[in-house]
Amino acid sequence: MQNEQGQGADCPKETVIRARDLDLVFQTNDGPVHALKDITLDIDRGDFVSFIGPSGCGKTTFLRVIAALEEPTGGEITVNDLTPDEARRLRAYGYVFQAAGLYPWRTIAGNVKLPLEIIGFTREEQEERVKKVLELVDLEGFERKYPWQLSGGMQQRASIARALAFDAEILLMDEPFGALDEIVRDHLNEQLLKLWARTNKTICFVTHSIPEAVYLSTHIVVMSPRPGRIHEVIQNPLPRERPLEIRDTPEFLEVAHRVREGLKAGHGYDG
Amino acid sequence: MTGDWMREKVLPVLTVVAAIFALWYAAAIWMNSSWTLAQAERAGKTLTFTEIVKDTMSQSRPKLPVPHQIAAEIWKSTVKMKLTSKRSLIFHGWITLRATLAGFALGTAIGILMAIAIVYSRTMELSLMPWAVISQTIPIVALAPMIVVVLPKIGIEGRLIPKAIISAYLCYFPVLVGMVKGLRAPHREQLDLMKTYNASGLQSFLKLRLPSSVPYLFTSLKIGIAAALVGAIVGELPTGAVRGLGARILIGDQFGNPMQIWAALTCAAILAGVLIMIVGLLQRITLKRMGMAE
Structure with missing residues (x-):
């Protein structure tokens, strides 16, 4: 720089x-x-x-x-x-906003999947990537939870995972x-x-x-x-x-x- | 748990119901007693208080029927009546319900489509919204006969469609207002997020705006279904209809049969209550499945 x-x-x-x-x-x-x-x-x-x-x-x-x-x-x-x-x-780029901004009607996995669905990854690749990035932010095991079931810090980690999902x-x-x-x-x-x-x-x-x-x-x-x-x-x-x-x-x-x-x-x- | 539920939910409702009934009986005694007293005077009899009270509750054409008389009338014209009978309230209720549901479906569809148009187009907002508001300031009783007269002229026969249109006319507005609000519920960051994914307009609509609007939609649908029922009944009033709850109310009025009016009225109220409860149940199931309610 x-x-x-x-x-x-x-x-x-x-x-x-x-x-x-x-x-x-x-x-x-x-x-x-x-x-x-x-x-x-x-x-x-x-x-x-x-x-x-x-x-x-x-x-x-x-x-x-x-x-x-x-x-x-x-x-x-x-x-x-x-x-x-x-x-x-x-x-x-992936963008992470101040508010986690997860969709309340989607599970954590569903939220991370959002950009992947929009970009058009195959279903298998979506699953694979979701698994990989949730591991990356230490959220494995929370795939099926809804955002309101998670603490603020965990929600923000999920939103980082969402930004990382499409590489x-x-x-x-x-x-x-x-x-x-x-x-x-x-x-x-x-x-x-x-x-x-x-x-x-x-x-x-x-x-x-x-x-x-x-x-x-x-x-x-x-x-x-x-x-x-x-x-x-x-x-x-x-x-x-x-x-x-x-x-x-x-x-x-x-x-x-x-x-x-x-x-x-x-x-x-x-x- | 059940004790709490009784105390918090059931008891307040029962208290209000009891108060209404007490007032109702008191009012019936007061309003119907003049006729009782006049009859007694003509017959040259003097009545005790108990006799007066008893009589006010057993007149065949009282000014104000008491709840148990109405209940008896409803029992007589539903359970004890054949479904095909022209005096069965279930038959008439079904006629009204059919128009209500048709009008509700039509009104909801129109409301949602108009809301989408308004949210996505400034021109549509400027041109449609004032008319939508004005449409609700026209008394439906004035409009209903015109709709009933005009539709056969353009080849639409039968009473169901005119009633459904009147019903939809009342029902679309709350749906429109709720959906406009719901589709606009996503805040700037959520819309920006979709932009960072380079999402298409359709994707933003399906994945963000539409799901965001669901809670708003259901709130509106509860108002909408009640409005649709009112519309269907109003559609039966000024049109010479002989079938439907509205027709029962009108005929009861013309033939001076208060019991029939009140029975039909009560049935309409029960029907409205049941419809709203069904929409409420659908709301709970949907929001729960979407993960937006516990």
Whole structure:
């Protein structure tokens, strides 16, 4: 991953998401709102990139632009060298929303199967994939349960399984653990890291939590609001192998401190 | 468990029923006693209070029949009557039920189709919705005779179809409103999710909007089936019909036979109750099978 300051370009890498001077202005009743301004960013294959910043900094909007759920008003962006919309049509990414958003009328297996049915996998392959991804998120044995029978954390794991089911290379996660309590969140963070190590996906992860961003990512994009822009991209020096205890080490606290300073300098705290 | 059920469900209902009956008997004694007293005066007799009460409950053409008289009348015209008899309430009930079910099916279909059109097309919403609302402000009693007169002119014979159309006219509206709400129930994230899968419009409809609307649909169907019954009865009132519960009410009125009116009325109420219960049962079974109810 690189940005304008040229950080973190040790070896040639395959760029998956490339944004150049990206602008997005929403026309609202109160006049135009500059949601994104001059976003320039490269995300390489296998990166785990966290987007952090106060509300209104455009982190979710940027994720939605990557997913072709919002149309930028200026600049360029490519996903796998295609436009975001072309990438969406090829199902290049899985999206995990803040709310698990499982269908209450479908079992856990049925929910994971939803994208597979839409894409048109054969019945056997659907079963096979459901089994595989539910194992991946530690939900084997819950196939026939309905969402309301599961805890919030388990529901969110099921929604991650749903996003993984069709083997998209990119995982876009919009504050997926924001509504969960800290103990569950720790556990899911640990599991997400393992999952990332096993699948080698490219993950874009929006969060409000500094420890979460530092614990998970290879790169932390610090954003600032009004207009939403990138203040700083911090490359995380922590090793890929990260037990939960790493959060008490001086190295971890040092990175967390840099993120906090970045947020402060980007006027992140005045909103 | 059963004790709780008795206390929480049955007891409140029974209390209300008892109160209604008490009021009803009191009102009957009060309303019917003037005739009793007039008769006694003409015969030059004075009656004790017990005699007055007894008489108010056994008149053949009371102003207000008491519940046990109505029950006796219903018993006489259902269980004790041959099904083919022109005075059997089961026969008349069946005539009305048939029109109700036909109207309910028609109205539900129209309501659902209009809702789909409205949800998927802004033009349809702007052009259909005001007319749907206006349609419900026209008194059905004014409209019913016109429907009955016009349909034979375009070659539709018999009474079933006109009644079913009147019934559907009342029934489609709650279905329409409920389905519009139900089809719009999926929130933005759910619709975005379908977009991330590059789902087609049909897939989004079948896999998201339609299942989301089911709870709303059933709530509307409960109102719809009651409205359909009212429609069928109204369809029998102003049209010179001689068969059906509505016809029984009308004929009872014309021949000054209050017992017949009240018996038909009670049967209509029981029929409505049973129909709503059946829809409610279907709702519970469906939602349970869909995993949306315990």
